[in-house]
Amino acid sequence: MRHLIFMTASLLLASAAAHAVDEATAIELAKTNGCLSCHSAKEKIVGPSYIAxxxxxxxxxDAVPSLVQSIQRGSKGKWGRTPMPAHDTMGQADLKTLAEWVMSIRP
Structure with missing residues (x-):
């Protein structure tokens, strides 16, 4: 029984590590795709802060899929009158990485 508990705990830890957000990759994606021109972690610039x-x-x-859609297709009216442009050339993996990273940011 103890062995089974250890294996279960190990699998859970490995799973969490596999799904952990790669912050360095996400920040590089945000820089490369112009996200940081309108957003910052803590303060509103043109768009809302990532914390907000x-x-x-x-x-x-459904936060991550919703954010993926907003990043990919752009959005209008969710955070005021200024629309967010679409980033429709980004791949699904990069979009998901950005969305998961935004959701991981805490004050």
Whole structure:
């Protein structure tokens, strides 16, 4: 029984590590794709801060897919009158990395 508990705990830790957000990669994606021209972690620039986004979606089980869609297709009216341009040339893996990273940011 002890062996089974250890194996289960090991699998859970490995799974969490596999799904952990690679912050350095996400920041590089944000820089490369112009995200940091309009957003910052803590303060509103043109668009909302990443902390504000994470806070708004913290209880939404579909937050990551919703953010992926907003990043890819752009959005209008969610955070005021200024629209967010589409980033439709980004791949799904990069979009997901950015969305997961935004959701991981805490004050």
């Amino acid at each position: 986004v994470a806070d708004r979606y913290k209880d939404d089980k």
